[in-house]
Amino acid sequence: MADFHLMSELRQSAPGKIVLLVLDGLGGMPMEPGGPTELEAARTPNMDQLALEGTLGQAIPIRRGIAPGSGPSHLALFGYDPIAFQVGRGVVEAIGVGMEVRKGDVAARGNFCTVNAFGKITDRRAGRISTDAAAPLVERIAQVRVPGVELEVRAVREYRFAVVMRGRGLEAEIDDTDPQQVGVEPLPAGPRSPGSQRAAELFNAWIAEARKKIADQPKANSITLRGFSTDPRLPQFPEIYGLRAACVAVYPMYRGVSQLVGMEILEVEGDRPEDEFSAVAKSWDQYDFFFVHIKKTDSMGEDGNFEGKVAVIEAVDAALPALLALEPAALAITGDHSTPARLRTHTWHPVPFLLWAPGTCLPDDQSRFGERACHSGGLGTLHSTDAMPLLMAHAGRLTKFGA
């Protein structure tokens, strides 16, 4: 991981700005032996020019062989060892939709699900009901009151919602109620420690009443909760690196993680790469660091849509000149993990990493941004947690260590 003590000791101010451009799930794979990966197949003249001028490498998100979720893989890119700093899904989801999770609050991620007449789950995602269809149901369950605590519920997307419980004596060591399989009843919220007993009981009471409110529904007639968690009180990114830091992301999850480390969230109008780059341009003078998140590479990968993922990469490349026109001092283009269309899931494979900084990059022999070029790049195999120290250095924001 980035050594936070070293970073705060060595950081210095400099005029140049840093951009961390993350194409979610960027790393890919050939669909058949001998073929190109998504990134290799994409026509990316702008990234290739940056590859020529900059230095390539391949980044290990967590550890060798470990396929990461989105939370830990982003924390790693921000320099946090994701094994040392573990953040509950509930908190990430809640903050991602703009809820506050204060000290002592317990957050959970919720799913609408379908149960049959015997109370057994037949669909863990309630037929993936739409965001619109879920909205009135979220309103219904949000009306449920439990004495002694405050509760807030908000829709996330489709069948997902987040809930935050606020009150005294709440702890979050509570087992998921989602049994992760169909044909069985949802589990009770089970406390794993004496201190979590009270919160578990209150959540069980809330769940029982909330289920009654939607029992008449054909699909979304029950709920499950998981990822019970509290604010992890992470060290704050702006203090570690001495950077005024902004996040440009369309999806709640990524805004949530950024907020947890103390970044400010910028508004984006639209969800195309050019919209996100416009948001960066608009606030260029107010920040030193921009984390820009592109979601759809990952979504296409998870759908097994090789061509779709290629098209998203090409769209980012086409929009890139607007970002480069801002003249960042250091830019990294990478992914948080690999999501090969061939495997339709997050994987452990190292992620292509492009580092570009005018005048401070050690050149290598690569002139094309792709997995195999990155294997042979000048940065070699690095860890995602190396991204921030490298960006800081290349932007002239770290002074010498020792005399």
Added chain:
Amino acid sequence: MADFHLMSELRQSAPGKIVLLVLDGLGGMPMEPGGPTELEAARTPNMDQLALEGTLGQAIPIRRGIAPGSGPSHLALFGYDPIAFQVGRGVVEAIGVGMEVRKGDVAARGNFCTVNAFGKITDRRAGRISTDAAAPLVERIAQVRVPGVELEVRAVREYRFAVVMRGRGLEAEIDDTDPQQVGVEPLPAGPRSPGSQRAAELFNAWIAEARKKIADQPKANSITLRGFSTDPRLPQFPEIYGLRAACVAVYPMYRGVSQLVGMEILEVEGDRPEDEFSAVAKSWDQYDFFFVHIKKTDSMGEDGNFEGKVAVIEAVDAALPALLALEPAALAITGDHSTPARLRTHTWHPVPFLLWAPGTCLPDDQSRFGERACHSGGLGTLHSTDAMPLLMAHAGRLTKFGA
């Protein structure tokens, strides 16, 4: 090292089997500048095909610059940090020949040696007497009794034997009696801690009597002991990875290390690579993981026999189709360390590492298994301790970390 906590948290069952094929001392060197290494010189069409389909890398056994013994280098391949988990040579040898080392027992490795009329060592290995010649001498020294403790002695190979002392109040912080040079007397078993005083005295008493039993011998007229040690109580491999694990090895040492981590030892009829692969085939359904150990690459390297090492590698390659016919889900072919014929000893050089898994390997540009191809492989430079997490991931046996 493999993060054991992470492994046991993320492991999931999957049908695919894992094979770790270790060619002892595989890493080599050119005999003269510009020449090929042993592996590069060998004709290995099967491994080359796997290299084409899979991903190459070079593995650091312990740390940069550290040449390992066989115990630590194998522990590393099993995922154990060999600095954190140190196992005494005595225990490894004893368990390797089928002796029990219980909690509280002290084991040591013994050598027959030759001393002159002044008691000074003239040959630390007693002219490398044969296993057959050593057998009756082992019987003689095994008759020696020491009041208060039980002693068991067994032949290992040639001039080597193992001894286990069992009784109360025994500790193993005892210096070797082998002075590692000729022209001097064997040293006494010297305790390095007050708690080891008793065991040291008892071993000294036993050594004195044992020497009398063989004083009439022309060559093997004395003994030395070293590697005093107790059962290190290692975390158990099957529990860490959730794998039913088997070891196929001809030499006691490797069976010993495998047994210490909880693998089951399979019987092998014969000592050719095809015999070892047959043993794998016979038990294919009973295990999820097979560690297969080929000794002779190392022996040839230590003898400085370049051509002999090439021939062993070619014999393994020729036998490989029988192993591949079993259709492992993930296969690694590597060494535990380098033993270049040119240097005739274990070295610290990174070891060629081939990872092959149908459908889950990220391809690189390599199509030949050899040191230089491995330098440029897609896995980059890894640690031997990364082998198990990578094999687990590629066999579909690890789930995602974090949400």
